[in-house]
Amino acid sequence: MKILISNDDGYLAPGIVALADALASIAEIVVVAPDSNRSGSSNSLTLDRPLSLYTASNGFHFLNGTPSDCVHVALTGVLAFRPDLIVSGINQGQNMGDDTLYSGTVAAATEGYLFGIPAIAFSQVDKGWTELDSAARMAREIVLRKFDSLQKPYLLNVNIPNLPYASLKGVVATRLGKRHESEGVIKATDPHGRQIYWIGLAGKAKDAGEGTDFHATALGKVSITPLQIDLTHRAQLDALKNALA
Template structure:
């Protein structure tokens, strides 16, 4: 089995190191990740400058670009054969609900999905890497799962509670929840007295009802959500056609 591993926290992040270590004895792994933290990069590709690829002492490749850049370069230039699976993470913090639209972790997996390769994005619910090795063990078990009922390719988003392995109650399917609007930007000044703005934190959960990723992880399960790329609002197609007639 050949697995490509990427992330958005950068090639030195503890999450990707733990994930690579957990998968190294069950697959032929290749790691291609950003040279620095690119959280929130979403599905951006770098088109205004060339990209550089370097190899670290541990064998990981790192790219001066986005998570999508990393997977794109890996699949079209670095890997002689297409991998069987692409995994992204383990992210330092949750990617649940509306987070998936902004997440570089999910974007790396999405890029693989667009190339027709099954992909899984892994995140821990809380920041700080608590029980990271346990999360990597759960990620390994999910990677080894058959998923025989799913069409190929598939795109899965996984969030793992920051719990000891024995305390995680299992793995459960879940739908995406929803968040309230993000907090306002934080205004400050640079050393020259010019106004600068920091993007505010994500909003609190708005829909954390039964069956959502928020609810499932709060109950001690790792949540698994199947994602899709087609964002067409099919319910409005007939009404739109009527308006345009």
């Protein structure tokens, strides 16, 4: 098996190091990740400047671009082979509910999916890298699953509670929950007296009922949500056709 690994926390992040170490024994791996933290970059591609690829002493490749850039450049200009799987993470902090729209971790996996390659995004529920070995072990087990019943390519979003491996309560299929609106921006003044703004915190969970990623991880379970990219609001399609008639 050949696996391309990326993330949004940057090539030096403990999460991607742990993930690469966990997968190296079961696959031929190549790491192409951003040169710095690109959290919240979503599916953006860099079109206003050229990109440069470098190689670190540990063999990881890093790019001065977004997670989507990393996977795109790897697949179309760097790798001499087509990977069997794209894996992203392990992210520092959850990517659940509406967060998936902003997540660079999910975006790296999505870029592979758009190229027709199965892809999995891994995140820990809480920040701080606690119980990272447990998360990496779980990621390895999930990668080894065949998922033969799933239509390929598939795109899976995995969130792992920060718990010792023995304390995890299993792996369950979930849907995305929903959050309340984000908190307001934080206003400040820079050293030159100019108004600046920090994006506020994500909203609290609004829909965290049974079957959601929020509910599963709160119970100590690993959440796996299958994602799709078709944004068509099909329930509105007939109404729109009638409005245009």
